[in-house]
Amino acid sequence: MTFRRVRILILLGILAAVISLTWLEQSLVRSWRGPLEVVVIPINGDGSQQAAETIRALQESDFDDINAFLERETARYGAKLSPAMRVTLQPELQARPPAPPRDGSVLKTIFWSLKLRGWVYRQSDEWLPQLGTIKLFLLYHAPQDGMALAHSLGLQKGLIGVVHVFADPRQAHQNNVVIAHELLHTLGASDKYAAGGWPVFPHGYAEPDLPQSMPRQQAEIMGGRYVNAAGRLVMPASLAQCVIGSMTAHEINFDEGFRRRFAASD
Numbered sequence: 001m002t003f004r005r006v007r008i009l010i011l012l013g014i015l016a017a018v019i020s021l022t023w024l025e026q027s028l029v030r031s032w033r034g035p036l037e038v039v040v041i042p043i044n045g046d047g048s049q050q051a052a053e054t055i056r057a058l059q060e061s062d063f064d065d066i067n068a069f070l071e072r073e074t075a076r077y078g079a080k081l082s083p084a085m086r087v088t089l090q091p092e093l094q095a096r097p098p099a100p101p102r103d104g105s106v107l108k109t110i111f112w113s114l115k116l117r118g119w120v121y122r123q124s125d126e127w128l129p130q131l132g133t134i135k136l137f138l139l140y141h142a143p144q145d146g147m148a149l150a151h152s153l154g155l156q157k158g159l160i161g162v163v164h165v166f167a168d169p170r171q172a173h174q175n176n177v178v179i180a181h182e183l184l185h186t187l188g189a190s191d192k193y194a195a196g197g198w199p200v201f202p203h204g205y206a207e208p209d210l211p212q213s214m215p216r217q218q219a220e221i222m223g224g225r226y227v228n229a230a231g232r233l234v235m236p237a238s239l240a241q242c243v244i245g246s247m248t249a250h251e252i253n254f255d256e257g258f259r260r261r262f263a264a265s266d
Helices: 003-030 049-057 060-076 106-124 168-187 246-252 254-265
Strands: 037-045 085-089 133-141 153-155 160-166
Touching: 037 049, 037 060, 049 133, 060 085, 060 168, 106 153, 106 160, 133 168, 153 168, 160 168
Parallel strands: 037 085, 037 133, 133 160
Antiparallel strands: 153 160
């Protein structure tokens, strides 16, 4: 066998191993047989003193909103998971993740995704990846008038979230809305909003059976916002105003996962 063929076989073996690990990891988190294991890694996103102070004051209980949201929504779909999520808060990370490409080209995005996964692996200081553990890198920024944060993201492959949030206690509940949105991306949920942030009807709306013109007071979590009685686009104040719609539930395996779970316990 030539060296070229040996090299090809080795590369194919590595590819097969990566595909197998990705499948196994997704099976673990989407089985809903226990709480999601979530590691939160805070990062000072702008180097500000306010972000540094916010990070120093962080506690695992600051993310209880997300667990309560998942508990409520799993119960609504036929299961009672308590807790639905288990958070481990890690010390502040000094390094920052690689920024996504600005032009959004497919090839550059693929290379960036691989680069991000490599960066995450290097931060772990472990030989083997933490299979089934969702890693959320929270970049904190001091709020400024008129400032819009960079786009957050969640990757299903690698179970990675890079989330830009405000370093302001008054924003804590809305921060958790953004974090929960990206968390569900890692489980396979897709965005349900269009240009300008408007939710797509019907799957991006809470109560999708109602007419689109009827105002809402809740948002579908992957739709991100709701349209109020004045016809304005509103970001929910907290996860208490958010629900998981039927399409999102299907994407994150609520239905099939729950069927298997409760069929086994009958």
